[in-house]
Every structure is written in C-alpha cells, then in structure tokens.
Amino acid sequence: MTKEQWAADLARSINPANIKLDESLQAYTMTKLGGKADLFILPETEQEAAAVIRYAYTNNIPLLMLGNGSNMVVRDGGLRGIVVTFTHLDEIRITGDHVYAQSGALIKDVSKLAAAASLTGFEFACGIPGSIGGAMAMNAGAYGGEIKDIIISSKVLTKEGELMTLTKEELELGYRQSIIAKKGYYVLSSEFQLAKGVQEEIDAKIADLTYQRESKQPLEYPSAGSVFKRPPGHFAGKLIQDCGLQGQGVGGAEVSTKHAGFIINKGNATATDYIETIRMVQRVVKEKFGVDLETEVKIVGDEVNK
Numbered sequence: 001m002t003k004e005q006w007a008a009d010l011a012r013s014i015n016p017a018n019i020k021l022d023e024s025l026q027a028y029t030m031t032k033l034g035g036k037a038d039l040f041i042l043p044e045t046e047q048e049a050a051a052v053i054r055y056a057y058t059n060n061i062p063l064l065m066l067g068n069g070s071n072m073v074v075r076d077g078g079l080r081g082i083v084v085t086f087t088h089l090d091e092i093r094i095t096g097d098h099v100y101a102q103s104g105a106l107i108k109d110v111s112k113l114a115a116a117a118s119l120t121g122f123e124f125a126c127g128i129p130g131s132i133g134g135a136m137a138m139n140a141g142a143y144g145g146e147i148k149d150i151i152i153s154s155k156v157l158t159k160e161g162e163l164m165t166l167t168k169e170e171l172e173l174g175y176r177q178s179i180i181a182k183k184g185y186y187v188l189s190s191e192f193q194l195a196k197g198v199q200e201e202i203d204a205k206i207a208d209l210t211y212q213r214e215s216k217q218p219l220e221y222p223s224a225g226s227v228f229k230r231p232p233g234h235f236a237g238k239l240i241q242d243c244g245l246q247g248q249g250v251g252g253a254e255v256s257t258k259h260a261g262f263i264i265n266k267g268n269a270t271a272t273d274y275i276e277t278i279r280m281v282q283r284v285v286k287e288k289f290g291v292d293l294e295t296e297v298k299i300v301g302d303e304v305n306k
Helices: 003-010 046-058 107-116 132-138 179-183 199-216 236-242 271-289
Strands: 019-024 036-041 063-065 072-074 079-084 092-095 098-102 151-157 163-167 186-193 223-226 253-255 262-265 298-300
Touching (some): 003 036, 003 046, 046 063, 046 079, 046 151, 072 271, 092 107, 107 199, 253 271, 262 271
Antiparallel strands (some): 019 036, 092 098, 098 186, 151 163, 151 186, 223 262, 253 262
C-alpha cells in the first residue's frame, strides 16, 4: 500500500484535516530539526488514537509516537510510515487531591494548574517541556522530584491497540525508564495523587525552580533539552565542561556555553550537525575520563541519502 492509501483508509475514522502527507517535522520538534514524515496524524479523541495504532499494527506499518518533540532528534531524511502525536488529547481535570491529565497535556501546564489548586507534589515539573505521555515513558524528573513519586495509574494502548490500565507498580518506573518504554505502549492518560499544600509555599517553590531553570538553561535556543543520562558517579554536564567542550560543535549545533548538558541549534543547524555534535561529545568524554555518556534523547529517522 502507498502512503496515499493509508491516508484514505484512516480518513474514514479520523478527521481528514488532521491527516498530513509528507509533513515536515521541524515545527513539531523542540530542536526545530528533522525531515518529513510519510504520514503525520493528530488524533482528536482516544478512539481515534486507538484506530491509528490498530491500523498501523494490522497493516505492518512503522509507527512512531512523537509526543511534544522535546526529547527527540529526527534525522534529516525524516521518518517512514506513520508519525502520530497526541497533542490534541490535552484535557486536565482536578478532583480533590487527584489530577487527571491526557497524554498530550504539557507536564508544565499540569504542574501549574495543580499549584493554582493549592496542591503540592508536582512543583518539580513546572519547567519540564514535554508532554504527560513522554513524561510517563521516561519517568521524567527534576529538582529532586519525579513522576513515580505521584503517579497512581496510566491508561495505555499496546502496540496491537489493546487498552490497559497500569498501576504504579505495573508501570515499573525507574531512572528514565518504564514498562511503557520497554514494551512500546502508548499513553492515553494518567492520574496523579497530590496533597493539599500552603499556597504561598507552593508559589515560592515554583518561582525558585523557574528562576533556577531560566538562569542556568539555554532556553533562548532550540534544543532537545538535557542530552545525556547521568552516568553513575558523575554528572554529564560537569564531565563535558571539564573537557572544555562548551561553545564547540559541528555546523550550526553547539554545546551550550550556559549549560554543558545541552546542545543547541544556533538557527542554521541540521539534524546531522546535532547528532555529530552528540557523537563528538561522547568521544571526547570517553577519551578523557573513560566514561560512556548514554543519550537521554532518542535519535530516530533516516539519513538524507536513504
């Protein structure tokens, strides 16, 4: 089947306006890099989301969940098959001290709404740029907090399109890992348990964390966020800094002079520049300190010549 046939088939169960052929992914990634997707789909309901996943599975079509594009680098040759994002599934609902959020809701928006309701426990996420779905997959965390501290359960779809609800224990959340990532599940929604707090203390904590983030991270440039996982016994940013790599890079990509753990797109980078800069950093850190830096960001897609 052709991608045009996929689009025609899916238009029977999904709003055709949300089905895009040969769509550039640069507008959907935080790095502002990447080639085109054969077929790009933005489901508006959980039923539509399930229909896409089942269709891809049934017809053996490669399927990639893009999320908010904050933790991913798409190669310049783009992605074959179907790329789906749940950004339209963004409902957030607060009942008592429970917070319900769909997969496409931004985690920082959930954090801020929880704070506005005088709920504490989600402040750590006030500056994380990803979606709830991505946060669940990698057990996102910052400033001493992480998703596993507050999660109750997640509703997911399997690769076959089967609906499941996973408890906190079944999610197997660890450092930047989960059963979601291991099994390739697709998150539809999650429920969190918070606690009533003192509004002034919540506001002060969020203000402090926002200041720390804005003063230390290169938010003025497109980037994939923190590129590397924390190696045991070390901090990735410190190793990179001690190698003198800040300000260095390939083409339009550069190790940030503000935070060595970030690689920025100065405005004219290609995905190849970005990836080659990652590899350069890994090579130099390995040569100098004998430490293997593992990427936290996912690198996906085809090279240009494929």
